[in-house]
Amino acid sequence: MSIQSINPATGQLIKEFSEESWFTVERKIVRAEKVWNEWKNTSFTARAALMKKASAVLLKQKDRLAELMAAEMGKPIKEGAGEVEKCAWVCRYYAENGARFLKDVLVETDAQKSYVSYQPIGTVLAIMPWNFPLWQVFRFIAPSILAGNCGLLKHASNVPGCAKAIELVMLDAGFPKGVFQHLAIGSKMVNQVIEHPFIKAVTLTGSTEAGQKVAAKAGSLIKKTVLELGGSDPYIILADANLKEAATICANSRLINNGQSCIAAKRFIVEKPVVKKFTSLLKEKMSQKIMGDPMDPATDLGPMARIDLRDQLHKQVLKNIEMGAKLILGGQLPKDAAHNAYYPATLLTNVKKGMPAYSEEIFGPVASVIIAKDSNDAIRIANDTTFGLGAAVFTKNKRKAEKMAREQLQAGACFVNGLVRSDPRLPFGGVKMSGYGRELGLHGIHEFVNIKTVYIAG
Structure with a gap:
């Protein structure tokens, strides 16, 4: 063989x-x-x-x-x-x-x-x-x-x-x-x-x-x-967060390595008062990423690793839409899809419990926005998963965020106002x-x- x-x-x-x-x-x-x-x-x-x-x-x-x-x-x-x-x-x-x-x-x-x-x-x-x-x-x-x-x-x-x-x-x-x-x-x-x-x-x-x-x-x-x-990493966006900065970090985290990272942001849990503004900013940041030849230094988003993985991802996206999620960006197979593994930056909103984007690991350039009533509801949603690799909180209230990261979020790595990443100086793993x-x-x-x-x- x-x-x-x-x-x-x-x-x-x-x-x-x-x-x-x-x-x-x-x-x-x-x-x-x-x-x-x-x-x-x-x-x-x-x-x-x-x-x-x-x-x-x-x-x-x-x-x-x-x-x-x-x-x-x-x-x-x-x-x-x-x-x-x-x-x-x-x-x-x-x-x-x-x-x-x-x-x-x-x-x-x-x-x-x-x-x-x-x-x-x-x-x-x-x-x-x-x-x-x-x-x-x-x-x-x-x-x-x-x-x-x-x-x-x-x-x-x-x-x-x-x-x-x-x-x-x-x-x-x-x-x-x-x-x-x-x-x-x-x-x-x-x-x-x-x-x-x-x-x-x-x-x-x-x-x-x-x-x-x-x-x-x-x-x-x-x-x-x-x-x-695996991971289904939640990023919590509280109402007092710097939304523009948070959207930039969130887009980068979701699309790094063409969205194929265990610790990439996958579920964006946003407090209701700012969900529309944050979603608009996230769409803007994601749409600015250039999809193209991975050999080109200008490219931000290359193909996925294999065609079968891309096709599996697309089925997950379509399933979410069938169940009521709204497609805000991307979600379409590119031309000549049979001969390459490209998939565009994709944004889903109105994601709810029971949908694949809520509970499964979405291993590709697909972001999911979930509405939370308040910070306690956001914690509940973040922990409502079988996974526990990484998590992040975005807010100007650092004392509150640290308490959430240290005591409330069920994950092996919890970050405040930053992109979850591994570092040789810090232990890395999940629960x-x-x-x-x-x-x-x-x-x-x-x-x-x-x-x-x-x-x-x-």
Whole structure:
């Protein structure tokens, strides 16, 4: 069988890759185990030096990697360049701070000496999605490999070129062969990989359905998992908010990466007195985004990653309209839709409970406006979801907003007057059906280590 890289802007085949056999995959797993027995004893200083080199390699190859993402999954090239820079940042961040995060922590007990030590656990399987094909992987690589683990990557099947490019970045940086390897396999072989005794843990970013399957398999084998799954992120717009500024941020959040982001704003919950004005401003900001060739630096909105995903999104939009939602912007398939995956910036209003845009993850450039009676009603609507990844509040009353973000919103990341985003310095992850565990920050590097108690009686 083969894995195909297809340009979503043209429908043309870029390259075909052969799917690896189990024999080849198992050899890679065994190689990782052998290398790990040496890598885990490598000094942190040496590991950090290599991670800094990886950062430099990424920046050197920024333009080429941005073009590769644009070609394979349609990311606007200017966003791709920013993604590469962020990958370089996370490598530098952990190289500079990892030693502090992994330092032994003395704890006073009745022992002569007792402390907590953080030790690597072995080879971790990373199952990653196509929407941020470099960032999702490097936010795993930087903390996990720096902590002394090895990594195996099962990437999404529509970005095989990106997967191979990541492996080459690590080799170019000087990491020993086997510390990080890409597995050119489809989803059918994943369970077999998880079952291998040399695989010690699994991290997955993807759909809730995929997370359930991986968690069930890993759990049956008592293997640690970290899951970052879907989201239906609410952005609450209170009546006293700076509406123009909020609309600008909301449009950017909804349309970043062609609307294909777990933490993109999806449900705009607006207090009734300002719903008409905010909707008008949001429509204006969204309509200003330029849809076009992702290779063109002027493009804001490229194609979606695949035609089938675009068609699924369009069905969701039509279903909302059938159920009473009003189409304010977009919502039409472009010309030559059979040969490309473009979908315009789309705005729905009059969205109510029971509609797909209220309860499902809308993974594309579609914004949904929901009316709230007041701030308490807005919180109720925001939390009325099975998801809990990101959320935001827009208001001039920062004390009220902080209380809402800290105590009332059920999400892993809550922002005030800003776009929800990941940051190497802060933990990232969700609650409810959005997953568990954390990536990034101090908490992220501790996910895949043995948090070991050492007790010396005397």
